[in-house]
Amino acid sequence: MLTPKERLYNTLKGNEVDRPPCICPGGMMNMIIEDVMDITGVTWPNAHTDAQMMADLTEGIYENKGFENFGVPFCMTVEAEAMGAKVYMGTKVNEPRVIEYPIESVTDWEKLKSINLNEGRSKVVLDAIKILKQKDKDVPIIANLTGPISLASSLMEPTIFYKQLRKKPKEAHEFMEFVTQNLIEFGRAQLEAGADVLTISDPSGTGELLGPKIFREFAVPYLNEIINSLREIKDKGTIIHICGRLKSIYNELNILNSDAISFDSITSVTKVVENVTNKVFMGNVSTFALENNTPEKLKSISNICLENGVDILSPACGIGPRTKLENIQAIVEAAKMYKK
Template identity: 35%
Template structure:
């Protein structure tokens, strides 16, 4: 079955089709300091400059061997376009939200008509076009973004978002709907620019913050709405221990579900989701990939494949200080498994 390209293999794996080997990539953030130095594309500059953004993303494909190119490197691009204040971080710290446009009410809240021209959104779209031109048609490009639930919490602030979920359900649902609509617009713009897969990281949807009942009642319908309107293969990443909601996640319409190492039993998780979605992960970013050693990464990677993981990947964003050799070890784990 050597007719697979990197792109057709990853897309097939995410659709539940038979592949010759499990793809290995990162559907979450891929920027590491060692590669920033190698290619001269450091943070925070490569968050705003399309050429540098593309260069750093390409490096983790070309140098480490990860089988997809993923941009950008944070979960603040869309919310910046929607009015959040952002701290752009440092060379080894990602951008973060520091100010929220609607902490008290949603008066005047609307999606700007020029959303796709705001903030760093044009840089991300341009970076995707640059990457496509460089890699050609056979390498998959993953457009990463904050999910609609996290967008909503950033617009209102996590504190107000949580309070509204209990005391002001009408505001809670209104901000969720606004965020979902904005997320669809941005995701489809990335697809139009050349992204093959949209990877949505929605940490605020985690059972650590929202109850499973709230997920089913309020969050699942918005995620279903998102996945049904985005014209690409989609992956949903939710941080933390998602065992209480993985059944609901599987009903959200995403081809892939990206999970952390806290989903310890891959076989059981696969049984629960059945043929509704494919499992991506779940090698620990902070506890395995960052510290190593290489032998541990290879052992855990091979075990994940043996347990039935569909796409071998870091369980969350790659920590910026992760050594390059440790990222390469993730690819080596897959290669050794099939040797």
């Protein structure tokens, strides 16, 4: 019997496993629900700024027969806040969000702060990972980074950013390189703190929004730069999550250097499997279904995902905090019972 850490690592590296893992990485792919807040007595928004609370919440999911991993933080605003964005910390059932951008144009990137790993929520995340490292050696700790396109579009008004990728490509590349270097430093610190696997979630870096040409020019090289830099520190597996329909960027996904591709429920698993090679496939249980369907129906949905070619069973995106614990337990149970 493999441990959850061994199972995830072996799956990401294409080795044989006893059954599929069932995970939810954290970061943009939030795993925290109200039921577990009530069980643990630890709630949002306080847990976003307290390392012990953050660690206790993600452990609470695993300890209550939920996802087979630890993953922090629970939103995609940590890096943006550290670089100068103003963030509203949300409520018990609403995640933090950016409410004020620090710059107005890609040409202003030099006004941004670099992430200080010794203060603020970036330090909270690192401290939470260190706490989790002492908890359970058999459970994988997943480091999380906001993807470079998504972080860039959290530092300035997104519609202006997308236009300037085309109109001011030189300055946009300078901006993207600055963003990427900060992500590398934060990712390195998470891995050195004890994280086992790296996930980069780039929901704003979709083929639908960017188109294949801009995706190839402004998403692929910076995602690969992060992956390549951080593999030198720890190569236990890497995951990239892309939202939206992937049909227009199948070719580009083939040149990403991650071990796994995670994708939304709007995208057909069978089509991705047919068109993307040399990747482990992760997903793609609808988060709408997770929140609104019965455990038995979710077991059926999970089995369909696995039969269609998913290697790692996971929600297709961040789950809603009102999702019931029994529904998460149902998809974990489906992974445990699955026989290919």
